[in-house]
Amino acid sequence: xxxxxxxxxxxxxxxxxxxxxxxxxxxxxxxxxxxxxxxxxxxxxxxxxxxxxxxxxxxxxxxxxxxxxxxxxxxxxxxxxxxxxxxxxxxxxxxxxxxxxxxxxxxxxxxxxxxxxxxxxxxxxxxxxxxxxxxxxxxxxxxxxxxxxxxxxxxxxxxxxxxxxxxxxxxxxxxxxxxxxxxxxxxxxxxxxxxxxxxxxxxxxxxxxxxxxxxxxxxxxxxxxxxxxxxxxxxxxxxxxxxxxxxxxxxxxxxxxxxxxxxxxxxxxxxxxxxxxxxxxxxxxxxxxxxxxxxxxxxxxxxxxxxxxxxxxxxxxxxxxxxxxxxxxxxxxxxxxxxxxxxxxxxxxxxxxxxxxxxxxxxxxxxxxxxxxxxxxxxxxxxxxxxxxxxxxxxxxxxxxxxxxxxxx
Numbered sequence: 354x355x356x357x358x359x360x361x362x363x364x365x366x367x368x369x370x371x372x373x374x375x376x377x378x379x380x381x382x383x384x385x386x387x388x389x390x391x392x393x394x395x396x397x398x399x400x401x402x403x404x405x406x407x408x409x410x411x412x413x414x415x416x417x418x419x420x421x422x423x424x425x426x427x428x429x430x431x432x433x434x435x436x437x438x439x440x441x442x443x444x445x446x447x448x449x450x451x452x453x454x455x456x457x458x459x460x461x462x463x464x465x466x467x468x469x470x471x472x473x474x475x476x477x478x479x480x481x482x483x484x485x486x487x488x489x490x491x492x493x494x495x496x497x498x499x500x501x502x503x504x505x506x507x508x509x510x511x512x513x514x515x516x517x518x519x520x521x522x523x524x525x526x527x528x529x530x531x532x533x534x535x536x537x538x539x540x541x542x543x544x545x546x547x548x549x550x551x552x553x554x555x556x557x558x559x560x561x562x563x564x565x566x567x568x569x570x571x572x573x574x575x576x577x578x579x580x581x582x583x584x585x586x587x588x589x590x591x592x593x594x595x596x597x598x599x600x601x602x603x604x605x606x607x608x609x610x611x612x613x614x615x616x617x618x619x620x621x622x623x624x625x626x627x628x629x630x631x632x633x634x635x636x637x638x639x640x641x642x643x644x645x646x647x648x649x650x651x652x653x654x655x656x657x658x659x660x661x662x663x664x665x666x667x668x669x670x671x672x673x674x675x676x677x678x679x680x681x682x683x684x685x686x687x688x689x690x691x692x693x694x695x696x697x698x699x700x701x702x703x704x705x706x707x708x709x710x711x712x713x714x715x716x717x718x719x720x721x722x723x724x725x726x727x728x729x730x731x732x733x734x735x736x737x738x739x740x741x742x743x744x745x746x747x748x749x750x751x752x753x754x755x756x757x758x759x760x761x762x
Contacts, residue, residue: 354378355761358497358507360485360528362389364747365733365754366513367468368430371438372758373511374475381505382477383497385484385523390465392515392522396705396747397453401461403439404432404751405744406452412748416740417603422713423738423752426721430755432748442467453744488512488531488729495728509728511721511757513750516707516734517542528735529710535726538712540737543607544704546599546746549616551592552694555660559588562656568622569597571605571695573612579604583622593693599705600741606698606708618691620653626685633681637673645671653688661687706746710737721757730757 357373359366362384370382393401405412409427413420436446436454444467445457456463472479487498488510495510514528529539564586571580579601586595593616605614621629633652640648646669649658662669664687667680676684701707711731715724723729732753740746 355508357509357761359511361513363392363515364750368751368754369511369732369758370477371471372755373761374477376762380477383480383483383485387482392519393465394461399461400455400459401464402744403454404435404748406448406454415745419713419738422718425719426752426756430752435751439467442470451743509761511730513732514735517701518704518707532711537715540709542707542709544698544701545603545606545708545739546705547602547698547703548594549592550696552696556588556592557590558660559656560590562588568619570617571601572615602698603741609697614695616693616695619689629685641674643673645669648673706739708739710735720760721753732757
């Protein structure tokens with residue numbers, strides 16, 4: 354039996370505590386906040402997207418960086434395993450669109466309660482309002498020192514401090530500092546799964562408008578495509594957000610110094626240009642005596658009509674029966690290809706996850722133990738691992754946390 358010290362009471366930290374406790378270890382978990390799971394509480398818009406109920410292969414296809422590192426972690430603890438574990442406490446789950454798993458109650462607090470219950474049942478010692486500022490090694494012991502200079506000694510230490518995203522939840526990059534001081538490589542961090550700032554004023558006009566079933570394409574200045582998918586997005590006062598945009602950010606969040614990026618929105622991806630033109634002609638024939646700006650209600654959301662007409666540079670008061678074929682082609686082009694200039698991403702406080710972190714080359718993928726410092730383990734978002742939205746990032750936390758905890762006897 355070992356004495357295990359865990360820094361961080363989020364998803365990865367609590368899971369590591371449960372797994373280490375199940376092995377009969379004496380476990381102490383240190384959380385700087387006054388409660389556990391502060392970030393879990395706000396995930397999934399307060400509902401907690403626990404995981405994705407799909408195959409390991411699908412999970413790996415949605416992990417952007419270093420998915421091969423996670424083979425052992427996922428084989429030891431899968432999406433099915435976390436669901437079974439949560440449900441064993443009496444909290445029911447449900448599967449929604451895209452195989453996203455949520456608590457049946459739609460309350461993230463139920464997930465935190467379940468994890469807390471499991472820790473209490475196996476005797477995990479939880480230390481709240483305990484901010485660890487330093488880690489030392491002495492006589493084969495790990496020594497944690499908090500901001501009040503209190504010292505805690507243990508045989509093993511698991512660092513589960515999170516990344517830099519949502520700083521108000523306590524993710525302030527502490528784990529990176531600990532790792533660097535021990536000699537680990539830590540790559541530059543960037544906000545990821547994050548909205549985009551857009552230069553065009555159009556977004557302010559469209560603020561609050563949510564679009565469904567559209568196609569978003571992201572390219573650089575040379576036209577190279579970095580992302581192209583269909584789904585949902587949202588206009589905001591600063592630019593664009595929503596599921597599609599957050600996923601797109603994974604592919605370019607660390608590349609703004611090398612490239613200029615552009616977003617293109619296809620409002621009608623199910624229709625090719627010829628079919629869309631026929632649809633427009635049909636609408637025009639039904640509104641033949643109306644002004645151009647009053648003829649697009651069936652085709653576009655009301656808020657989109659004025660901006661699209663401005664892009665087309667067609668007189669809004671021109672009669673529909675006077676619109677030329679060339680003007681229709683311009684209209685089709687702008688409906689299929691709204692151009693936006695991305696000026697950058699929002700900051701860490703609006704990012705769901707952090708790109709970058711501790712190099713996985715320094716970590717044993719079969720145990721999560723450091724290859725550089727014995728008895729030190731690193732799990733969750735503090736590692737250079739990240740994925741798209743849909744429950745995949747929380748699964749990384751569950752799987753790496755479980756593997757570290759279960760590797761300690």
